[in-house]
Amino acid sequence: MRRIALAVAAALMLSACGSGGGSADQELSKDPVTLRFTWWGADERHQRTQKVIDLFQKKYPNITVKGEFKDWNGYWESLATTVAANDAPDIIQMDELYLSSYAERGALLDLGTATKYLKTADFDKSALDTGMVKGKLYALPVGLATYSIVANTDLLDQYKIKLPDDATWTWDDFKKIGDEVSKAGGGKVTGVQSFGFDAGSMNIWVRQHGAVLFDEAGKVVVPENVLAGYWTYIRDLAKSGVAPAPSVTIERANGSLDQSGTATNASALATWWNTQIPSLATASGAKLKLLKLPGESQSSSPGAYFKPSMYWSISARSEHPAEAALLVDFLANSKETADIMLTDRGVPANSKIRTAITPKLGEYDKAAAEYLDTVKVGTAPRVTPNGASDVEAIIKRHTEEVLSDRETPEQAAKAFITELQAEIDGA
Amino acid sequence: MTSLRKAFKHAVLILLALVMLYPVLWMVVSSLRPDNEIFRRPGLILDSLQTHNYGEGWNALSSPFGHYLVNSAILVLACIIGNLVSCSMAAYAFARLDFTGKKPWFAIMLGTIMLPIHVIIVPQYILFSQLDWINTFLPLVVPKFLATDAFFVFLMVQFIRGLPRELDEAARIDGCGHARIFLRIILPLMLPALATTVIFTFIWTWNDFFSQLIYLTDPEMYTVPVALRSFVDATVSTSWGSMFAMSVVSLLPVFLAFLVGQRYLIRGIATTGGK
Numbered sequence: 001m002r003r004i005a006l007a008v009a010a011a012l013m014l015s016a017c018g019s020g021g022g023s024a025d026q027e028l029s030k031d032p033v034t035l036r037f038t039w040w041g042a043d044e045r046h047q048r049t050q051k052v053i054d055l056f057q058k059k060y061p062n063i064t065v066k067g068e069f070k071d072w073n074g075y076w077e078s079l080a081t082t083v084a085a086n087d088a089p090d091i092i093q094m095d096e097l098y099l100s101s102y103a104e105r106g107a108l109l110d111l112g113t114a115t116k117y118l119k120t121a122d123f124d125k126s127a128l129d130t131g132m133v134k135g136k137l138y139a140l141p142v143g144l145a146t147y148s149i150v151a152n153t154d155l156l157d158q159y160k161i162k163l164p165d166d167a168t169w170t171w172d173d174f175k176k177i178g179d180e181v182s183k184a185g186g187g188k189v190t191g192v193q194s195f196g197f198d199a200g201s202m203n204i205w206v207r208q209h210g211a212v213l214f215d216e217a218g219k220v221v222v223p224e225n226v227l228a229g230y231w232t233y234i235r236d237l238a239k240s241g242v243a244p245a246p247s248v249t250i251e252r253a254n255g256s257l258d259q260s261g262t263a264t265n266a267s268a269l270a271t272w273w274n275t276q277i278p279s280l281a282t283a284s285g286a287k288l289k290l291l292k293l294p295g296e297s298q299s300s301s302p303g304a305y306f307k308p309s310m311y312w313s314i315s316a317r318s319e320h321p322a323e324a325a326l327l328v329d330f331l332a333n334s335k336e337t338a339d340i341m342l343t344d345r346g347v348p349a350n351s352k353i354r355t356a357i358t359p360k361l362g363e364y365d366k367a368a369a370e371y372l373d374t375v376k377v378g379t380a381p382r383v384t385p386n387g388a389s390d391v392e393a394i395i396k397r398h399t400e401e402v403l404s405d406r407e408t409p410e411q412a413a414k415a416f417i418t419e420l421q422a423e424i425d426g427a
Numbered sequence: 428m429t430s431l432r433k434a435f436k437h438a439v440l441i442l443l444a445l446v447m448l449y450p451v452l453w454m455v456v457s458s459l460r461p462d463n464e465i466f467r468r469p470g471l472i473l474d475s476l477q478t479h480n481y482g483e484g485w486n487a488l489s490s491p492f493g494h495y496l497v498n499s500a501i502l503v504l505a506c507i508i509g510n511l512v513s514c515s516m517a518a519y520a521f522a523r524l525d526f527t528g529k530k531p532w533f534a535i536m537l538g539t540i541m542l543p544i545h546v547i548i549v550p551q552y553i554l555f556s557q558l559d560w561i562n563t564f565l566p567l568v569v570p571k572f573l574a575t576d577a578f579f580v581f582l583m584v585q586f587i588r589g590l591p592r593e594l595d596e597a598a599r600i601d602g603c604g605h606a607r608i609f610l611r612i613i614l615p616l617m618l619p620a621l622a623t624t625v626i627f628t629f630i631w632t633w634n635d636f637f638s639q640l641i642y643l644t645d646p647e648m649y650t651v652p653v654a655l656r657s658f659v660d661a662t663v664s665t666s667w668g669s670m671f672a673m674s675v676v677s678l679l680p681v682f683l684a685f686l687v688g689q690r691y692l693i694r695g696i697a698t699t700g701g702k
Contacts, residue, residue: 085556
C-alpha cells in the first residue's frame with residue numbers, strides 16, 4: 001500500500017519540480033517567520049526535541065518552529081504525500097535509504113549554498129561524504145553508528161562460556177560459541193539471533209569478501225556467489241540450532257527491538273548497530289557488551305563502516321531557507337542542543353560535540369560512543385541509490401524463503417540481484 | 428440431554444471467545460506492568476499491579492492525552508452528523524426519485540468504494556492544501572457532508588427499497604412533497620439504518636489513521652490514533668506500557684458505543700439486506 005503512495009508521489013514530484021525556493025544565503029528576515037520541522041521517533045525524542053525548539057525560539061523570538069512528529073512508517077507516507085503536493089516541511093529528518101530518492105528528484109536543498117548560516121567545520125570529511133549525492137551535500141549527518149555484535153555477558157557467565165577474543169575471531173568462531181550456548185541453554189536460550197533482515201549485515205558480509213553492493217553509478221554489482229555464501233551461513237545457523245527455529249526467527253525479526261532475542265534474554269549473541277545498545281540494555285536488564293565483528297581480521301579491508309543514524313535536510317521549496325539553515329546549524333553545532341538530545345539521535349557525528357557530551361553519558365551510551373572510536377572502519381558504501389529504498393524488504397523476504405527451505409541460497413542470490421536492479425531501473 | 432449439549436456448546440463458545448479476546452486481555456494486563464517486563468514475561472498473570480503507566484502515558488506527549496481524546500470526539504461527532512444528513516438524502520434520491528442517468532450514477536457511486544485511499548490521497552491533498560485546509564478538521568469532515576461514504580448510501584438505499592411504496596403514495600395523496608415524505612415518513616422508518624451508520628461512522632473515524640496522519644500536521648491537532656502511533660518507533664525502544672495504557676483508554680469509547688448500539692446494529696444490518 002505504501003508503494004502506491006510512493007509511486008503516485010514520485011510521478012507527481014517529477015511534474016511538480018522545476019523552480020526552486022528562495023536562496024539560503026539571503027539576510028535573515030526581521031518579520032515573523034514560521035518553520036515546519038518534521039521528524040520520526042517515539043515519545044522520548046518528541047519531548048527532547050520540543051525542548052530544543054523552545055530554546056531556539058527563545059534565541060530567535062521572531063521565528064516560530066512547528067514540530068510535526070510521526071512514527072517511522074507514517075512518516076514516509078506523510079512525507080511522500082506532502083512533497084508531491086508541494087507542501088513539504090522546511091526541515092526534514094532524513095534517512096540514508098531515502099536520501100538519494102528525494103535528492104535526485106530535486107526535493108532537497110543543496111546545503112553547500114547555505115554555508116552562511118550552516119557551519120560544517122566540526123564534521124569529519126568521511127562523515128560529510130555520507131550525505132553527498134552526485135557531489136552535492138544534500139543532508140547533514142546527525143549521528144553515526146557502526147555495525148557490531150552485542151553479547152549478553154550475564155548469559156555467557158551463567159553457562160561458564162568464555163568471551164571470545166573479538167580482535168581475531170572468525171565467523172566459524174562465532175558459530176562455535178553460539179553452538180556451545182545453544183547446547184547449554186537447553187532449548188530456552190540460543191547462542192545467536194539470526195541476522196539477514198537488514199542492509200547492515202549484508203553490507204558487512206559483502207565488504208568483507210572484497211565486494212560492494214552498488215557501484216558508483218548505482219548499479220547492483222555484488223557477485224552472486226558472495227550473496228549465496230551469506231544466505232548459506234544464515235541457513236546453517238538455523239539448521240544447526242545455533243539460531244532459533246526459522247518460525248521464531250522470522251517472528252522476532254518482524255517485531256520491534258523490545259521483542260528481539262537480545263532484549264528478551266533469549267539469545268546470547270546478535271548483530272546490532274552499536275547505538276542500539278542502551279535501548280537493548282534497558283529492555284533486557286542483563287549486562288551487555290559490544291564486540292567487534294567476526295571476520296574483520298581475516299578480511300583484507302574492514303567490513304565495518306560508519307552509517308549515519310539520520311540526517312538533517314532542508315526542503316528545496318522552503319520559503320525561508322536561511323532561517324531553516326539557522327535551525328539546522330543550531331541542531332547540529334550547538335552545545336545547548338547536544339546537552340538535551342545526548343545520544344537520542346545517535347552518537348553525534350559532530351566530533352567536537354561528541355567529545356563534549358561523552359562524560360555526561362550513561363554507562364551504555366558511553367560504551368557506544370567509545371566503540372565508535374576504537375573500531376576500524378573502511379570508506380562508507382555508496383548511498384542507497386534512488387529506487388532501492390526497499391532493499392531491506394527484499395533481503396528480508398529472501399531470508400525468510402531460504403529459512404523456510406522454499407529457496408536455495410543460490411536462487412535467493414540470483415533473484416535478489418534481479419529484483420533490486422529492476423527496482424533501481426524502474427525509479 | 429439437551430441441557431448437557433447446551434452447556435457443551437456454551438463451553439466451546441466461551442473458549443473461542445477467550446481465544447479471540449486474548450490479545451485485548453494481554454494489552455490490558457501489559458498496561459499494568461513495568462515497561463521492561465512486557466516482552467520478557469508474556470502471559471496473563473500479574474505479580475504486581477502497576478498503574479503508573481496510565482499517569483505517564485497521559486502526560487507523555489506534548490499535550491495531555493485528554494486533548495487528543497477531545498480532538499477525536501469533535502471529529503467523530505462532525506463526521507456522524509455529516510454522514511447522517513448527506514447519506515440519507517442521497518439514498519432517498521437513489522431509492523425513490525426518477526432522474527436521468529440514475530443507474531449509471533448509482534454504479535459510479537458504488538465504484539468509489541473500490542478506490543483505495545492511496546490512489547486519491549495526493550490529488551486530494553493538493554486540492555485541500557490549495558484551499559488552505561491542511562491542519563484543520565475540514566478535509567476530514569467536509570467530504571462527509573457531501574455523501575462521499577458510498578457504503579452508507581448503499582446501505583440506506585437498500586433499506587428504503589424495503590419500505591412499502593404505498594406509504595409514500597398515501598402521503599402524496601395527503602399532499603406531501605418529497606421533502607415532507609422524506610422527513611415524516613422515510614426518516615422515522617429508517618431508524619435502524621441510521622443507527623448502523625452512526626455506529627460504523629463512529630468506529631471507523633475513531634480508528635482511521637492514515638487520512639488523519641496526512642491532514643493533521645500540528646501535534647495540537649492530533650487525534651487519538653495519530654497520537655498513539657507517536658509512542659512507537661521500530662528503531663528505538665518504545666514506552667510500550669504507556670502506549671498500551673493509552674490504547675486501553677482509547678478503546679473505552681468504542682467499546683461503550685458498541686455496547687449501547689449493538690441491538691440497532693444487528694437490526695440495521697439484518698433489515699437492509701447487507702447480510
